[in-house]
Amino acid sequence: MAFQPSLRPLVLIGPVDAPHTLDIFLDYVCPFSAKIAKVIETSLIPLIKKDYNGKVKVIFRNQVQPWHSSSTLVHEAGLAVARVSPENFWPFSLKLFEQQTDFFDIPSSSRTPVQTREKLVDLAISIPGIGASNKGALLDLLAHKTSPNGGVAVTDELKYTIKFSRQNGIHVSPTxxxxxxxxxxxxSSWGVDEWSKFLKEKVSV
Structure with a gap:
């Protein structure tokens, strides 16, 4: 599947020109997305490295679920990390999934959007590969532009991911x-055995 060059950090494993593609649509505040994200890290990626190196690429697809008030904000943060520290996009995503309950509807309801963005940046810089030296750059990407309705610096990437999901009729996470x-x-309940069977049946090169 195609994607714009600025989103290449969302390729979790495999070369861009791999003959097979797994697009995995995830929402950072979806419990089932968090469940499959852990499996991607512990089972799917190691399996592809071992048996399907160069044959399969896995792409993280941001799936904003607007009925959760913080969904837009958490995905903006992921895209900001992808811009500032591309190699740490997936480590940040895993960390965010681990702490997703901090951004569920009720906890988020007591914070302003600016406070939520600041909390997300603090989470990001807690990852050693990102660090406090990138705090200013992340906050800058997540700050509102001068236009009263212009969004933030990663709004264009966010629009792309949302349009991509809509165009392909994606409704639920994970898909x-x-x-x-x-x-x-x-x-989302699959483990290494189920993924092994799936890839064995699907990979044709």
Missing amino acids: VLWDGLVANEVS
Whole structure:
């Protein structure tokens, strides 16, 4: 599947020109997305490295779920990290999934959007690969532009990810595409055995 060059850090594993593509649509404040994210890290990525190196790429697809008030804000933070520290996009995503309850509806309701963004930046700089030296750059990317309704510096990337989801009829998180088609059989409960079987059946090169 195609994606704009600025979003290349969202490729979690595999070369950009890998013959097979797994697009995985995740929302940072979705418990089932958090569940499959852990499996991606502990089972899927090691499996691809071992048996399908160069044959499969995995792309993180931001799936904003607007009925959660903080969903836009957490995805903006992920895209800001991808811009400032591309190699730490996935470590930040995993950390955010681990602490997603801090950004659920009720905890978020007592904070302003600016306070939520600051909390997300503090979470990001707690990752050693990002660090406090990048705090200013992250805050700058997440600050409102001079236009009263202009969004932030990563709004264009956010728009792209949302339009991509809408264009492809993605509604729920997580949703997985294999080579551009929805793979409804994939479950957030899958472990290494299920992913092994899936890839063995699907990889044709």
